[in-house]
Amino acid sequence: MIKKFIQGLPKVELHLHIEGSLEPELMFKLAQRNNINIPFNDPNEVAKAYEFENLQSFLDIYYQGANVLIHEQDFFDLTWAYLLRCKQDNVIHTEIFFDPQTHTARGIQFSTIINGIDRALKQAEQELNITSNLIMSFLRHLDEDAAFETLAQALQHKDKIIAVGLDSSEQGNPPNKFQYVFQQALKEGFLTVAHAGEEGPASYITEALNLLKVSRIDHGVRCVDDLELLEHLITHKIALTVCPLSNIKLRVFEHMEQHNIVSLLRKNVCVTINSDDPAYFGGYITNNFLAVAQAQEMNLDEIAQFTYNAINASFINHDEKIRLTNIINAYVKAFK
């Protein structure tokens, strides 16, 4: 019954890297189409290579996979494939990241990337009834000057980007490294988010809140190491976009039974369930819900609360939040 409830539940995703939705089959297709060499013989071999020790061992393979993305149509195809998966999973709204520097470093134009992604998002609103927002993420292993350059490129596409974010290798690359570029992004009217407290310490979460003025924290599971911070998150309703299967694959937690997301939910932290890089971590959003529910017993109201939290933490306007909340209310009522 729980499984059926989760499958049918309308969902909102807030933490998805579009490059992380590149399935091995599409990677192969694009490699052939663009004449790019990849170090695998077939899609099965790719999937077998996805055994990770930590965040860095994943990132090394993830950036390599992105090399097959060259033309605007490639970025469209990548995004469209993800949106079709969203439809299957009953996702009604999604806020996705893209990493422009992964591509501009290879000579791909910023406009090629964003126009392909944006075209798919607009088509999904028309044809699939899925709304979306796009978040541009800076790579934190690069320096702040490179982030400033990327921000300058984004200014021509302000209408397509709602927020800036911060991702890639967390440890040793604290939020304070990017405080001036985030200040500038805020001045330009972008909202801000940041990956913090995934592998890095709770102090990175505090820094992201204080220096980068983030509206929500991506991952943030290490917040439990600082009780004052935990209280702050609860009082100020600051959302964490948690990615359960990612956390297991990257060994943030050893087993799903030990994951702290359900305990955080019961402490009234605004936690949400997301898929991060589903092509690499073995599951889209429904599978993330199922994996948590299989490992830790929850009732239907607790499961639905993840979606209510995601609606509240999303970057849609008040009227849209009410519209989506009513959709969930109707689903929960009909199911019971």
Ligand SMILES: Nc1ncnc2[nH]cnc12
């Ligand atoms: N889980 C993750 N953490 C940091 N950077 C990422 N880029 C893609 N997935 C990421």
Ligand SMILES: [Zn+2]
């Ligand atoms: Zn992420």
